[in-house]
Amino acid sequence: MGGRPITAMNIVCFPIGKLDKSILKEILRGGLEKIYEAGAALAGGHSVDDLELKYGLSVTGLVHPDRVWANAGAKPGDVLILTKPLGTGILATAIKAGLASAAAEAAAIELMATLNKQAAEVLLLYPVHGCTDITGFGLLGHALEMAQASRVTLTIETAEVPIMAEVLDHAGMGLVPAGSYANRNFCASSVRETGTIDPLLLDVMADAQTSGGLLVSLPPEVAARALENLHAAGIEQSAIIGRVSERSRGIVELR
Amino acid sequence: MSATVDARGLSCPQPVLMTLDTLKTVDHGEIVILVDTDTSKENVIRAASSKGWQVRSVQPEGIEYRITVAKV
Incomplete structure (x- = not known):
């Protein structure tokens, strides 16, 4: 990256x-x-x-x-930004089933056809410590890879993670692709749940994405400004979704 | 009333769609759904639950599952 x-x-x-x-x-x-x-x-x-x-x-x-953004550089204290909402795997299944609304289908296609170029250009202005793109392993899988490569714990506030419209409804109807269940099960031993996480929300965290956003770890003092600039550049659904909490063998904590 | 949905050999979202179609035509009683992947099992259980059906049993039969749902 x-x-x-x-x-x-x-x-x-x-x-x-x-x-x-x-x-x-x-x-x-x-x-x-x-x-x-x-x-x-x-x-x-x-x-x-x-x-x-x-x-x-x-x-x-x-x-x-010297300026390669690897997924290995996340440091305790960093803030995590995600630049696109989740849900394209579940929505693609709902589209295949003919159960997604026209609006949701259009939104999913537009999101998948959006390059991460602009987000990356904004983020180049900041001292990014670690970066990965969210694709087939879902937010959970790629966050876990970042946590393990950086030997840290990533704490994700599930309520802060942007999710596309209708995704939770379709997950509740049983329109979750096989890859997303596989991600969830694969990550289970390295994911810690603090409090009770709605199982549907967990599936969305693990949902296999097509052309997902960037997950970026950067110092807390620049995170708010970086997010503001992402929003100003039209990447409106980008959000701060958590932080890097401590050194560890590589764990993702969901709250 | 009772019905059987045989969704073996089909991949998602087909088993869910077949289950939903059958639930639409039956307003109460027992429905048996046969699937042969873990993904289909989880998704079919969710589809039935979301329509107010109760999962009575999930029996593994070799590499297949026999899911019984009911509504009174």
Whole structure:
């Protein structure tokens, strides 16, 4: 983290006998739009005829070796900021089920199509100690990785974590993807619950995200200003969600 | 009234949708739902509970689960 993308290569697996080629074209067009937005150039790619549709990018960039944002730098006393709300995994399942509202579906798509570029540019102005992006392991999984790499305890105030509209309702209806349950179970031995955490809220904390936000650990004296600047830059749902409480073997505490 | 939903071999959200569809057509009695993943088991239990059905039993049968829900 903390680098600048230079080139991107498409990687696409597509069931050419099953889906129309126009779908592939739209996917590649959307990807290219985002590559341009990120300030990078498309340098070719690989395609495979496959049973299930997959698309991704292999991105190469530049970063000063002293300014790499690793997930290992979180220090006791730091404040944690999350730059996007949670819930895209549960919402994607609800969309597949045809049970998400049009508004929730649009919000999920917009959130997933939003790059972390702008958030990163704001945060570059501050002495970031540790950073990770929230993707398939959910907030819980990626926070745990940060805690273990930094050998600290991350204390997350669940009531402060931004969550997209309808997500808790859909979780209560049983629209939780398998990956999110797997995250929850995988993290269980290193997660400490203080007080009673609603099981649905726990599932949202573990929900596998697509194109999630950044989780950033930074000194307390700059956290409020960084958050203000994130909001001013239009990253309105970013929030302070907790702090780094103490040295440890790597624990996430949920309150 | 009673009904059986066989959602074995299906992945989410299909078992939940089948359960919800059946709950809609039955206003009380007992429904048995067969699933074969832990994810489906948890999600089906939630779906039934959210509609006011009580989980009577969850029996593991090999790699499958037989979930019985009821409403009086």
